[in-house]
Amino acid sequence: MAGLGTIVxxxxxxxxxxxxxxxxxxxxxxxxYFDRDGSNQGFMNNRQFPSAHLEIxxxxxxxxxxxxxxxxxxxxxxxxxxxxxxxxxxxxxxxxVPMMGSYTYQFLAPxxxxxxxxxxxxxxxxxxxxxxGAIIVRPSDSAIDRAWDGGPTFDxxxxxxxxxxxxxxxxxxxSGLATARHRPGVFMLNGFESVQARDDxxxxxxxxxxxxxxxxxxxxxxxxxxxRLAGLPFDVVASxxxxxxxxxxxDSWEIGPGERYDLLLTPxxxxxxxxxxxxxxxxxxxxxxxxxTRLEIT
Amino acid sequence: xxxxxxxxxxxxxxxxxxxxxRRRFLQLAAASGLVLPCGGAIAHAATLGEAVEEMAAGPxxxxxxxxxxxAFSDGSTCPFFRYQAMGSTPSAGTVPVLSGRxxxxxxxxxxxxxxRGIRPTIVGGVPGPWIDPGxxxxxxxxxxxxxxxxxxxxxxxxAAGPMGLGAVIxxxxxxxxxxxxxxxxxxxxxxxxxxxxVDSDDRWNTAIDAGGVPxxxxxxxxxxxxxxxxxxDTAGDAGTTIACQVGDRVxxxxxxxxxxxxxxxxxxxxxxxxxxxxQRQSIYGSKDTIPLPGxxxxxxxxxxxxxxxxxxxxxxxxxxxxxxxxxxxxxxLIVAT
Numbered sequence: 322m323a324g325l326g327t328i329v330x331x332x333x334x335x336x337x338x339x340x341x342x343x344x345x346x347x348x349x350x351x352x353x354y355f356d357r358d359g360s361n362q363g364f365m366n367n368r369q370f371p372s373a374h375l376e377i378x379x380x381x382x383x384x385x386x387x388x389x390x391x392x393x394x395x396x397x398x399x400x401x402x403x404x405x406x407x408x409x410x411x412x413x414x415x416x417x418v419p420m421m422g423s424y425t426y427q428f429l430a431p432x433x434x435x436x437x438x439x440x441x442x443x444x445x446x447x448x449x450x451x452x453x454g455a456i457i458v459r460p461s462d463s464a465i466d467r468a469w470d471g472g473p474t475f476d477x478x479x480x481x482x483x484x485x486x487x488x489x490x491x492x493x494x495x496s497g498l499a500t501a502r503h504r505p506g507v508f509m510l511n512g513f514e515s516v517q518a519r520d521d522x523x524x525x526x527x528x529x530x531x532x533x534x535x536x537x538x539x540x541x542x543x544x545x546x547x548x549r550l551a552g553l554p555f556d557v558v559a560s561x562x563x564x565x566x567x568x569x570x571x572d573s574w575e576i577g578p579g580e581r582y583d584l585l586l587t588p589x590x591x592x593x594x595x596x597x598x599x600x601x602x603x604x605x606x607x608x609x610x611x612x613x614t615r616l617e618i619t
Numbered sequence: 620x621x622x623x624x625x626x627x628x629x630x631x632x633x634x635x636x637x638x639x640x641r642r643r644f645l646q647l648a649a650a651s652g653l654v655l656p657c658g659g660a661i662a663h664a665a666t667l668g669e670a671v672e673e674m675a676a677g678p679x680x681x682x683x684x685x686x687x688x689x690a691f692s693d694g695s696t697c698p699f700f701r702y703q704a705m706g707s708t709p710s711a712g713t714v715p716v717l718s719g720r721x722x723x724x725x726x727x728x729x730x731x732x733x734x735r736g737i738r739p740t741i742v743g744g745v746p747g748p749w750i751d752p753g754x755x756x757x758x759x760x761x762x763x764x765x766x767x768x769x770x771x772x773x774x775x776x777x778a779a780g781p782m783g784l785g786a787v788i789x790x791x792x793x794x795x796x797x798x799x800x801x802x803x804x805x806x807x808x809x810x811x812x813x814x815x816x817v818d819s820d821d822r823w824n825t826a827i828d829a830g831g832v833p834x835x836x837x838x839x840x841x842x843x844x845x846x847x848x849x850x851x852d853t854a855g856d857a858g859t860t861i862a863c864q865v866g867d868r869v870x871x872x873x874x875x876x877x878x879x880x881x882x883x884x885x886x887x888x889x890x891x892x893x894x895x896x897x898q899r900q901s902i903y904g905s906k907d908t909i910p911l912p913g914x915x916x917x918x919x920x921x922x923x924x925x926x927x928x929x930x931x932x933x934x935x936x937x938x939x940x941x942x943x944x945x946x947x948x949x950x951x952l953i954v955a956t
Contacts, residue, residue, distance in 0.1 A: 406927030501841040501943030577882025579934030604838035
């Protein structure tokens with residue numbers, strides 16, 4: 322299950338860190354992130370970019386105790402969870418949590434599915450620097466092999482963060498003229514470029530013929546991303562925490578910034594190939610760059 | 620509100636933050652000369668364009684093409700060409716809203732105050748008549764099939780969007796059908812708003828304003844408006860802030876005259892996409908982040924199931940800035956009481 326399904330609970334402590342480091346585009350880049358329960362690590366307790374993911378349970382009162390142990394105001398916006406105004410994490414309409422402060426965001430976990438959280442302070446910068454993570458809402462019985470109550474079951478499950486990076490922004494701490502245009506030169510999956518993502522335990526798609534792979538895709542880049550699973554057909558079964566009104570079977574799917582889609586792949590033959598995300602230019606539709614990982618079906 | 624351990628100074632306790640946050644927002648509004656719309660906005664939304672629709676002979680739509688040098692929160696300015704409403708034609712922000720019933724023939728009166736000729740044209744339609752600079756022309760135009768459309772300028776072509784030269788056309792059902800109904804058989808809605816998105820690359824706009832030709836190979840927008848406004852001005856405009864009440868079902872007519880493919884995120888609510896480019900869609904369930912392609916329209920139903928103030932904004936986050944400076948750009952608010 323590639324790091325998923327190991328911790329499922331209704332409450333977490335999330336700590337902001339502005340002292341992370343990751344190799345991005347061949348450079349050592351200072352990253353900002355949220356860890357889970359004080360682990361001092363981000364995604365899958367394995368890297369500091371992007372942030373840690375959280376898994377909660379549909380229908381249960383849930384909470385995230387946010388401790389801001391970094392030298393700037395931050396918030397946690399619970400993107401897609403339709404929380405009330407106080408818990409929405411937007412400074413302009415609620416409040417930000419100051420340096421060394423804390424706050425417990427409280428909410429009722431909504432319909433099982435794939436959600437998102439991120440800092441909403443000077444968002445264009447804080448988001449880009451890594452303060453972005455996924456929230457998975459499990460079905461009401463906490464099942465980790467079923468998408469939602471009455472929904473599809475699966476054998477393998479993988480979470481993809483679509484991410485792009487503009488290295489000209491790497492040292493910027495406040496938005497301004499320098500952040501007017503985002504020109505990505507680095508294209509990633511789960512914080513890794515293809516050379517690392519291909520064999521990344523938490524990114525690659527590995528199964529046997531006939532098994533069902535549930536791929537949760539969150540686009541936390543500033544560009545659209547086109548997902549291809551080596552030309553294999555897959556089902557688009559849910560988006561933004563709700564079932565699709567009509568399941569779409571396709572071999573490619575385009576995902577906008579902030580959207581989430583849940584894809585179900587049931588391979589019928591062995592294959593060893595690249596699964597890819599192509600990041601697209603808004604104006605021309607051209608592929609700006611590609612991130613790839615391995616699709617290994619035996 | 621839950622108070623947790625506080626490691627900050629007593630004057631800055633988390634327990635006080637929500638209230639101080641609201642104060643800060645109100646201070647922001649006051650400093651910007653804003654008045655948050657409430658009842659007035661609801662009245663505005665409920666009557667958008669309905670007076671002109673009652674004219675059996677077809678509505679008279681009056682607009683003027685003008686040059687605007689718009690100032691932004693970072694202190695910069697950018698030239699735009701805009702249509703603005705004249706006479707009794709309503710607007711959302713400063714975007715004219717031209718409303719009629721399907722089957723009617725509207726009269727479109729256009730005063731061209733630009734220094735260049737224009738051809739007012741419905742996006743996707745045949746080019747309209749040429750109007751010389753400094754002249755006015757009134758001509759007949761068929762109200763398009765029921766739905767949400769955009770009027771732009773065929774003469775500027777691909778640059779009309781970034782220049783901001785656009786208006787919204789709303790075509791409703793025939794007079795025998797209840798007004799606030801999306802189709803002959805439901806769904807009904809209680810209020811409606813227009814959200815008209817434009818993204819602009821100042822290098823294009825400056826070149827065109829000077830009579831030149833931009834580099835069409837490179838488009839990197841740095842200004843982002845909704846109803847020709849940016850946040851927090853959007854929060855002070857009765858036609859742009861989505862003022863509503865719990866229990867309402869709000870119709871949003873979302874128009875993207877820009878070239879950015881937007882994905883627009885709703886805080887606080889999931890919405891249902893009803894139509895894309897006036898074609899009914901049957902794929903998406905409820906979503907909190909919706910795809911809005913360039914040069915496209917979308918009709919979205921927003922069920923208001925909780926009170927509060929919640930932002931709505933595209934999630935390619937440079938769009939929430941003015942020339943890079945956060946907070947600004949294409950953020951508007953839902954104010955639900």
